Every structure is written in structure tokens, then in C-alpha cells.
Amino acid sequence: MQPLKRLESFSGPEGPVVLCIMDGVGIGKGDAGDMVAKATKPNLDWLKENSLFATLKAHGRAVGMPDDGDMGNSEVGHNAIGSGRVFDQGALLVKNAVESGDVFDGDVWKDLTGSLSADNSLHFIGLLSDGNVHSHINILFALIRQAQKQGIKKVRVHTLLDGRDVPPTSALEYISSLEAVLTEINDLGEFDYCIASGGGRLYITMDRYDADWPMIERGWQTHVRGEGRKFATAKEAVETLRAETPGVIDQDLKEFVIERDGTPVGPIVDGDSVILFNFRGDRAIEISKAFDDPNLDRFDRGPIPAIKFAGIMQYEAEQQIPKSYLVSPPAIDDVMGEYLAVSGVRQLAVSETQKYGHVTYFFNGNRSGKFAENLEDYVEITSDLVPYEQRPWMKGAEITEVILDSIEKDKHDFIRVNYPNGDMVGHTGDLLAVEISVETVDLCLGRLIEAIKAKNGIMIVTADHGNADEMYEVDKEGNLKLDSDGNPKSKTSHTLNPVPCYIYDASGKAGFKLAELSDAGISSLAATSIMCLGFEPPADYDPSLVELK
Ligand SMILES: O=C(O)[C@H](O)COP(=O)(O)O
Ligand SMILES: [Mn+2]
Ligand SMILES: [Mn+2]
Numbered sequence: 001m002q003p004l005k006r007l008e009s010f011s012g013p014e015g016p017v018v019l020c021i022m023d024g025v026g027i028g029k030g031d032a033g034d035m036v037a038k039a040t041k042p043n044l045d046w047l048k049e050n051s052l053f054a055t056l057k058a059h060g061r062a063v064g065m066p067d068d069g070d071m072g073n074s075e076v077g078h079n080a081i082g083s084g085r086v087f088d089q090g091a092l093l094v095k096n097a098v099e100s101g102d103v104f105d106g107d108v109w110k111d112l113t114g115s116l117s118a119d120n121s122l123h124f125i126g127l128l129s130d131g132n133v134h135s136h137i138n139i140l141f142a143l144i145r146q147a148q149k150q151g152i153k154k155v156r157v158h159t160l161l162d163g164r165d166v167p168p169t170s171a172l173e174y175i176s177s178l179e180a181v182l183t184e185i186n187d188l189g190e191f192d193y194c195i196a197s198g199g200g201r202l203y204i205t206m207d208r209y210d211a212d213w214p215m216i217e218r219g220w221q222t223h224v225r226g227e228g229r230k231f232a233t234a235k236e237a238v239e240t241l242r243a244e245t246p247g248v249i250d251q252d253l254k255e256f257v258i259e260r261d262g263t264p265v266g267p268i269v270d271g272d273s274v275i276l277f278n279f280r281g282d283r284a285i286e287i288s289k290a291f292d293d294p295n296l297d298r299f300d301r302g303p304i305p306a307i308k309f310a311g312i313m314q315y316e317a318e319q320q321i322p323k324s325y326l327v328s329p330p331a332i333d334d335v336m337g338e339y340l341a342v343s344g345v346r347q348l349a350v351s352e353t354q355k356y357g358h359v360t361y362f363f364n365g366n367r368s369g370k371f372a373e374n375l376e377d378y379v380e381i382t383s384d385l386v387p388y389e390q391r392p393w394m395k396g397a398e399i400t401e402v403i404l405d406s407i408e409k410d411k412h413d414f415i416r417v418n419y420p421n422g423d424m425v426g427h428t429g430d431l432l433a434v435e436i437s438v439e440t441v442d443l444c445l446g447r448l449i450e451a452i453k454a455k456n457g458i459m460i461v462t463a464d465h466g467n468a469d470e471m472y473e474v475d476k477e478g479n480l481k482l483d484s485d486g487n488p489k490s491k492t493s494h495t496l497n498p499v500p501c502y503i504y505d506a507s508g509k510a511g512f513k514l515a516e517l518s519d520a521g522i523s524s525l526a527a528t529s530i531m532c533l534g535f536e537p538p539a540d541y542d543p544s545l546v547e548l549k
Helices: 042-050 074-083 090-100 107-114 137-149 171-186 213-225 234-244 285-292 336-342 353-362 396-408 421-426 431-455 524-532
Strands: 017-022 052-056 121-128 154-161 192-200 256-260 273-276 308-313 325-327 347-352 376-381 414-419 458-462 499-505 512-514 546-548
Touching (some): 017 524, 042 458, 090 325, 107 325, 137 154, 353 376, 353 421, 414 431
Parallel strands (some): 121 273
Antiparallel strands (some): 052 499
């Protein structure tokens, strides 16, 4: 890779360029559920008056999702921001591979399904919803139907309940569609297909960034050992757990194990095959390691069954997690971080645990590790392990202080930061907490603006997708959906809304104006950042939002 060329008329600001990603802070419709509009945010208001302002697409095809009905998410958002281009993403690659049948012609599928004895099971573990962020239920159905076509006698499904990328208490709808498919197959007479275990995605199995390994341990005990609270059906489990904890949402439901005649129906045992059908990496890496890494010492797995394990996708290429996979991930190359590293730009990436991998691993095209040890600092502030509605400020102040220190001491030329608040608190569905989360981010931005002014830097403030901007469920006509008591239903998932982009040049010396772009997406943020640093963007990057006057 060649270093970037300098712009002729602008060689970068005196101070640093700071790219602030306000995770989950989109532009809503200003209605009752728009907590971004509702929040008191003097600093974002000030930026609106004093910056170049653009509105960016952050969902659907603009971030490589199958279609424009798909909301954005952090993986595809940070991939687009960091790589400056739009790659077809896991959701689409897996859909295509399954629909074309290519996935079933591959060696891995054949190996996992071809070697099963009649007594052994094919297990599917994954997130049971159509959120299309980590998984899609239609993919699970296609895998199950193919297993049946191949005459596999026993299938066991380990269902992680969502309520985070889909409505908060929708689990029973997905369970009943799955049960319908399983019953149809069992009715043929020679098959034994059933749900074996499950639990809320935030309680078992789907931890990320090493935040909470006990979640993985609980998932292992539940899926592999069949240890956990026993029920006759998944429906009974969900109904009982909900009745015992009024107000609980699906992502937080405890584990359950399905039993028949007093015995768990589907522990994972020697000779079985296991497919993790989530395509997104962050929350699939730890459980993959539990199956795949003989040296893992994060918890005591007990005797490890001799099984074949594959992910539907490879989640981390360099470390080969997992070793076997059904579909190749998008090949995201030549990302901005690498260009800046070869161009000698000193970089800082900072967030707290929950989003640390977003500004490093996702931002660098799903790669862990740095491009240049001597030029890059990656800082992780340890997240509190609490329900974030109880602490909507999260680690905003601590993150901000790392950046202030860098700016003050002139440590870095390019700083990228993710403030998780709008998203992490948005996923809880607690409106007051969400309002406070947006106000927290605003407060932090205020401190950064002062530092940027003092050093004549440039600040780009944007988001990877919406969440806090739409906290009530609305129907297709835009009317609020109401619960049985007539109250608006809270919404915990991301939104289809665009996101803001404020470009604030403290000294005004860059001499930028907004480029005339129609339909720009967040993939334009890489070229924009590169121009703000005084370089020409690579020719194949999506166009910069600014141009020289
Ligand atoms: O994993 C999650 O928390 C949600 O499914 C998506 O949120 P993110 O894409 O903002 O991380
Ligand atoms: Mn996000
Ligand atoms: Mn999110």
C-alpha cells in the first residue's frame, strides 16, 4: 500500500482530527419516541449552527445489507465508516449462499452432516429472530430443511431469544414458527427434530469483547451439558419465566433446558455436529472459542465432547475463529486505519468495553490488532456490568478524558471514539434513561469542542445507525403501536433513520464546503476524515462529504 498524497492547498489542521461516533444516535421524526429530539443537547445544537452539516444513510444497501428494509447495525456501520466503501455483508452473503445451495455443496456442510450416525444429532445454536443483525430465522429454516432432505434423523435447536434487534417480547412468535417447521418434519414419521435449550441472548452465550465470560459458561452448561431449569417446551419456559419476572424482556430471560421423560433432549455429546448459525462476529467469537480452542482457560468446560463444530461464517480471519465455517466473510481490505498508518499518522481509538471492538475490530474490517504498533494506541475503558438503564452515563466521562489528555499533550493526529450510550441504553427500551444517555454524549462533546477550539483541530460528529431516535414501535403508517393497556410499546431495536454528520473546523483554515452529493452514506466518512487530515482520499473510496472551496 502506498502512503496517501497530501492535498495541495491544505496540509491538515494544527490540532487533531477527532471522529466521534455517537452509537445509535440517528435523526428521528421528532415524535413522542424520539429521545434524541427530546434530549437537552446544547452542544449538538451549537455544532449545528457552527459546522458543515450533512445527513447520511446508515441502513439497507447503503451499508451492504440485503435490502433497504434492513436497519443498520454496528458491524456494518463501522465496517463502512472505517473502510470507506460498502461491502456486501454477512447477512447478504449467507442469504445468497443458502438460496443458491452453494453452502450445501461445500466441504464443511458435507463433513458435518455426512459423518453423523443415526444416534447422533446435528445441533443448531443461534439467535432466533429475523433481526438480520446477527442471524436470520429463515437461514435456520433452510439449514433444518436441508438436513431433513439429507435424511438426518436427529436435529436439536438451541434458541437464543432476541428482543434486542426485534420487539422486546416477541420470542413466542419465533418459537412458534420454528415449532411449526419442526412439527412438519416430525410428522413425516422418521425424524426427531426439536428445540433442546435456550435463554435470553444477554443472559447466555452471546457475550462480546470478553466483557462477561460467565455468560458463555452459562451457555455452555445449558447447550452442551443440558444443565439448567427444565421445561417440557420452549413455550412453557418463556411463559413461566415471564410470569415469574413481570416486565422482563426477551434478551434477559434465564436459561431453559427441554426435557423428555426426565432427561434433557439435546445435550451435545461425542459424535454430534454443531453449527452456530449467527453470521456476525462480535458475539459469536467467545462461544466459538469454547467449542474450538483446546487451550481456552476462561472457565472449566469439564470433559469436552468430541464433536465437529462450524460457524455459518468465519468471525475472525487472522486468528481463524472458528476453524471451520460455511460461508466466507466479506473481504474488507485497504481500510482507512491502514492507509493512515502507512502515511505516518498517529492514531488513537477509544471506547469502553461494550463498543471497544467496534472502533478497532469492526473499524479495521473485522481484524483484531494494529497496523503499526508505534503509531497506534487503542484504549479500552472497562464497562460496568450493569443494566445500562441504571447507568446511562456509562463511561462517557472516562472516555472523554482519554481524548482530552491526547489533545492537550498533542499525542495523536487522528482520534476515533465511539460513545456507546445512545445505543446501549436504547436497547433497554427505558425512555428516561435513553434521554439521559443522549444528554451524556452531548455533555462529553461539549468538553471535546473546547479542547478542539484551543488546539485548532477538526471534529466530525456522526453515528453508525439510529436507535435512541425511535423508542416507540410504530406501524407502517407511522402510528404508535399500543399494548393491551393502551400504552405505547417501547422499541429496543435499531432504526432505519439517517444519521447526522457535523464537521467542525475550529480555525476555519481548511476552507471546506459541502460537496454536492445525493444519497451519501456513512461510508463517505473515511474519505471525509482523510481530507480533514490534509490528504487525498484513495480513488476507490466513496466520495468525501467536503471539498475544497
Ligand atoms: O449486539 C447487539 O447489541 C445488537 O444486536 C446490535 O447492536 P450494535 O449493532 O449497535 O452492536
Ligand atoms: Mn452501533
Ligand atoms: Mn445496537
